[in-house]
Amino acid sequence: MPNDDLPNWLKKTNHLELNNQVVKNSRIIQINLNIISFFIKHFQNEPLINNNKQSAWLKLISMLIILILVLCSNSNRFIWSVFIIILLQTCQLSVKQIERLGHNFIKMFLCSVIFVIPNIIIGNVSATLFFIFRLAIVILNVAYFLQINSWQQIIIGLKQLHCPNLIILVLDISLKYIHTLAIFLQENLWAVRLRMVGKPLNNQRIIGKVFGQLYLNSKKYTSEVFNAMLLRGYKISSVHKSSMNLKKADYSLIATNLIVIILFITIGI
Amino acid sequence: MFELSNIEFLYQNRIGLNNLNLKINDGETIGIMGPNGCGKSTLFKLLTGLITAKDGIYKFNNQIINAKTIKKASVANYLHQSIGYVFQNSSSQLFNESVTAELSFGPLQMGLDQNEINQRVTDCLKLLHIEHLAERVPYQLSGGEQKLVAIASVLTMNPPIIIMDEPFNGLSPKYQKIVQKILIKLKDANKTLIVSSHNYYYINEVIDRCLIFNENHTLKNDLTPIKIERDNALKTSLEY
Ligand SMILES: Nc1ncnc2c1ncn2[C@@H]1O[C@H](COP(=O)(O)OP(=O)(O)OP(=O)(O)O)[C@@H](O)[C@H]1O
Ligand SMILES: [Mg+2]
Numbered sequence: 001m002p003n004d005d006l007p008n009w010l011k012k013t014n015h016l017e018l019n020n021q022v023v024k025n026s027r028i029i030q031i032n033l034n035i036i037s038f039f040i041k042h043f044q045n046e047p048l049i050n051n052n053k054q055s056a057w058l059k060l061i062s063m064l065i066i067l068i069l070v071l072c073s074n075s076n077r078f079i080w081s082v083f084i085i086i087l088l089q090t091c092q093l094s095v096k097q098i099e100r101l102g103h104n105f106i107k108m109f110l111c112s113v114i115f116v117i118p119n120i121i122i123g124n125v126s127a128t129l130f131f132i133f134r135l136a137i138v139i140l141n142v143a144y145f146l147q148i149n150s151w152q153q154i155i156i157g158l159k160q161l162h163c164p165n166l167i168i169l170v171l172d173i174s175l176k177y178i179h180t181l182a183i184f185l186q187e188n189l190w191a192v193r194l195r196m197v198g199k200p201l202n203n204q205r206i207i208g209k210v211f212g213q214l215y216l217n218s219k220k221y222t223s224e225v226f227n228a229m230l231l232r233g234y235k236i237s238s239v240h241k242s243s244m245n246l247k248k249a250d251y252s253l254i255a256t257n258l259i260v261i262i263l264f265i266t267i268g269i
Numbered sequence: 270m271f272e273l274s275n276i277e278f279l280y281q282n283r284i285g286l287n288n289l290n291l292k293i294n295d296g297e298t299i300g301i302m303g304p305n306g307c308g309k310s311t312l313f314k315l316l317t318g319l320i321t322a323k324d325g326i327y328k329f330n331n332q333i334i335n336a337k338t339i340k341k342a343s344v345a346n347y348l349h350q351s352i353g354y355v356f357q358n359s360s361s362q363l364f365n366e367s368v369t370a371e372l373s374f375g376p377l378q379m380g381l382d383q384n385e386i387n388q389r390v391t392d393c394l395k396l397l398h399i400e401h402l403a404e405r406v407p408y409q410l411s412g413g414e415q416k417l418v419a420i421a422s423v424l425t426m427n428p429p430i431i432i433m434d435e436p437f438n439g440l441s442p443k444y445q446k447i448v449q450k451i452l453i454k455l456k457d458a459n460k461t462l463i464v465s466s467h468n469y470y471y472i473n474e475v476i477d478r479c480l481i482f483n484e485n486h487t488l489k490n491d492l493t494p495i496k497i498e499r500d501n502a503l504k505t506s507l508e509y
Contacts, residue, residue, distance in 0.1 A: 004450065007392035009385075011458045013429045015295075016351050187361035190319050195375040195426065197350040206364075213364045216408050 032207070033193065036186045040179070053249035056149070056157030062257050063145040069264045070137050076130070078268035079137055085256060086140055097147055105143040109136055151175050173226055180221055185214055270295045270430070270461060271316060276325035278311055285311040287486040289325070293463070298456045300472040301465040302507060303482030309465045310357050313432050316463070317354045318345065350379070353423035357434035359415040363407035368399075368418050371407055375426035386425075393421040398447055413439040420448065430461040437471045445471065469497070469507045481507070 070082055090098060112135060119128040149157075155172050188210050196206075246254075271293040278285040286308045293299055301309050314320045315327065321336040328334070329348055338344050356362040365371040372390045381389075394400045397417050402410065407418055416439055423431065436452075437445050452475045456462060466472045469479070473494050481490040490503075497503055 004396075006451075006454045006458060007389075007396070009389065010392070010396075010424065010427055010455075012427070013459045014427075015429050016347060184361050187356060187358065188364055190314075191356065191362040192364060193345075194317065194319075194349050194352075194354055195378060195422075197346050197375070197378055197426075209364050209366070212366075213408060217360070220408075 033186065033189045036182055036189065040182050040186060053247060054148075054253050055160070055245070055247055055250050056153045057160035058157075058246075058250050058253055059145065059149060060154065060157040060161065062253055063141060065257055066141050066260055067138060069260060069268065070134060070141070073134075073264060073268040075268050076133075078263055079134055081263050081267070082260060083137055083140070085260060086137070086144055089256070090144060093147065101143055101147045104146065105140055108139045108143060112139065173222070177222055181214070181218055184217060184221070185210070188213060270297075270330060272326075272328040273315075274326050276315065276322045276327060278308075278315060278320065278322045280311075284308075284486050286315070286322070289488055291480070291488065293461070296459050296461055297478065298452075298462040298476045299464070300469075300476035300479040301463065301482070302467070302469065302479060304484055307482040307484060308486040309482065310434055313354060313434050313463070313465070316432060317352050318348045350426075351428060351430055353426055353428035353431045355416075355419050355423055355431075355433040355436055357438070359412070359419040360408070362419045363415060363422070365407060368394075368402050368405050368407055368410075371418060371422050372425045375422060379426065389425045389427075393424050396424070396451060397421050398444070413441065413444065416440060417444060417448075420451075424451075428460075430463070431455060432463045434465050435467070436464060437466055437468065449474070469504070473497075 066082060066086075070079060073079060090101065093101065113132060116128065116132055116135065119131070155168060155175075158168050158171070192206055192210060271291065273289055273291040276286055276289040276291075289312070301312065303309055311320070315322060316329075318334050318339045321327075321334070321339060326333060326335075329351075332338070332344060332347070334344070334348065339348070363371055365374055369390055372393055373386050376386045376389055394403055397420060399414070399417050399421065402414060402418065405414075407415060410418065416436065420433070420436060433452075436448055440448065449471060452462060452464065452472075456475055462475065464472055464475065472479075476494060479490075479492050479494065479497060480488055481492070483489045492503075497507070
C-alpha cells in the first residue's frame with residue numbers, strides 16, 4: 001500500500017538542544033502532581049506495618065474504648081495516665097514506625113489546633129488548654145492506631161465485628177476506588193506534562209480537561225470495581241477470617257484496655 | 270544518549286529497579302523483556318523523568334537528570350520534547366475531548382502552525398489506519414483503539430526518541446502488524462526506539478539489542494537478536 005510509508009515530516013529526526021532560556025513552566029500541573037503523589041504514598045503505608053499479631057477487631061475496639069473514655073473524662077490525671085499507656089505501647093514499634101507516627105501526629109495536631117487557638121484569645125485559657133491536651137491524646141491514639149493498621153486490616157476488623165456487609169462493601173470499594181482513581185489521575189497528569197512542551201497554553205483549560213476526564217472515567221471505574229468485587233463473591237468472602245478468635249498477643253491488649261477502664265472509673269469521671 | 274549508572278529505585282519499601290547500569294546510544298533500537306513486575310515500566314518512567322532515583326546517576330545527553338534538575342523548566346522541556354512515551358495503560362494517557370484534539374495537542378503546545386498540525390494529524394490517522402476514529406471521544410474507545418490513538422498522539426510530535434510500553438497489548442493481529450511495520454520504518458528513519466513486549470517475535474525484527482530483566486528487578490542479559498536466535502534455551506525462556 002502506498003500510504004504505508006512514513007510521511008516526510010516524520011522521517012526527519014531532529015535532535016534538540018538543551019536551551020537554557022528561562023521557560024515558564026506549567027506550575028499548576030506540577031502542584032497537582034505533587035499533591036497526588038503525596039496522597040498515593042499515604043494510601044500505600046502498609047509495607048511498614050508488621051503488627052499482625054493482634055486481632056484486627058480487638059485493635060479497633062481498643063482504639064474506640066480509649067477514644068470514648070478520653071472524650072468523656074474531665075480529669076487531668078486520667079488523661080495523663082492514658083498518655084503514658086499509649087507511650088508504652090508506642091515503645092513496641094520500630095524506630096522507623098515511631099518516626100512516622102511522630103510525623104503524622106504533628107501534622108494532624110497542627111491542623112486541628114489551628115481551629116482551637118482563637119478560643120484562647122476569646123478567654124477561658126485553662127479550659128482551652130485542657131481541651132487541646134485532650135485533643136492531642138485523641139489524635140495520638142488515632143495516629144497510633146493508623147500506624148499499626150493498614151486499611152485492609154481495618155476492613156477485616158469491621159468484618160469480624162459483624163458490621164453490616166453493605167457498610168463494609170461501600171467502605172472497601174471507596175478505599176480501593178480512591179486509590180485506583182488517584183493513580184489514574186497521576187498518570188493522566190503525567191501524560192499532560194509530557195506533552196506540555198514549548199510554551200504552555202491556557203492551563204485552566206487543560207486542568208478542566210483532566211478533571212472532566214477523571215469524572216468520566218470515575219464512573220466507569222466504580223462500576224468496574226463494583227462488578228469485579230461482586231463477581232469474585234465479595235459477600236461470601238466475609239466468612240473468610242471472620243471468626244473472632246483471640247490470639248496470644250491479644251491478652252496484653254485486653255489487659256491494657258481493662259487498666260484504662262479501671263482508671264476511668266476510679267479517677268477519670 | 271541515555272546513561273544510567275548504579276540506579277536503584279524503591280517504591281516505599283518495595284524494590285522497583287535494582288542496581289541498574291545501562292547505556293543506550295543515539296539511533297539504537299532496544300527491546301525490553303522480563304516477567305511481570307520486573308521493572309520495565311519503572312525504567313520507562315525513570316527515563317522520561319516522571320520519577321527520579323534516590324541512588325545512582327542518570328544522564329541524558331550528558332545532562333544529569335535527578336529530582337533537582339528536573340524541576341528546571343528548561344531541562345524538563347528538553348527531556349519531554351526529546352522523548353515520546355506511550356504508556357502501558359493508554360486510557361490514562363488520553364485527556365482530550367476528541368481523537369483529533371488528542372493528536373493535535375502536542376504539536377499545538379510545540380507552537381507549530383495550524384496547517385502543519387492538520388497535516389500531521391491526517392498523516393498519523395492514516396498511518397495507523399484509524400481515520401474512522403477521528404471524531405470519536407477517546408474515553409469511549411476500546412482498549413486497543415485507545416492504544417492506537419496514544420501511539421498516534423505521540424507520533425504527531427515527531428520526537429527523536431520513542432518509548433513504547435507494550436504497544437502490542439490488546440491489538441488484533443491486523444493492527445499488530447501495522448504497528449510492527451511502523452516501528453521498522455521509524456528505525457529506518459533513524460529514531461531511537463525503546464520498546465517492551467512479552468512476545469519476542471513482535472519485536473525481533475526491529476531491535477538491535479534486547480535487555481532482559483529477571484524477577485529480582487535486575488538487568489540480567491543484554492543480547493543481540495542473532496545471539497538470542499542461536500540460544501535455544503534462552504529463546505524458550507523468553508516465552509513467559
Ligand atoms: N505505584 C507503585 N507503588 C508500589 N509499587 C509499585 C508501583 N508501581 C510498581 N510497583 C512495583 O514495582 C515493581 C516493578 O513494577 P513495573 O510496573 O515496573 O513492572 P513491569 O516490568 O512493567 O511489569 P508488567 O510486565 O506487568 O508491566 C513491581 O514489583 C510492582 O509491584
Ligand atoms: Mg509494565
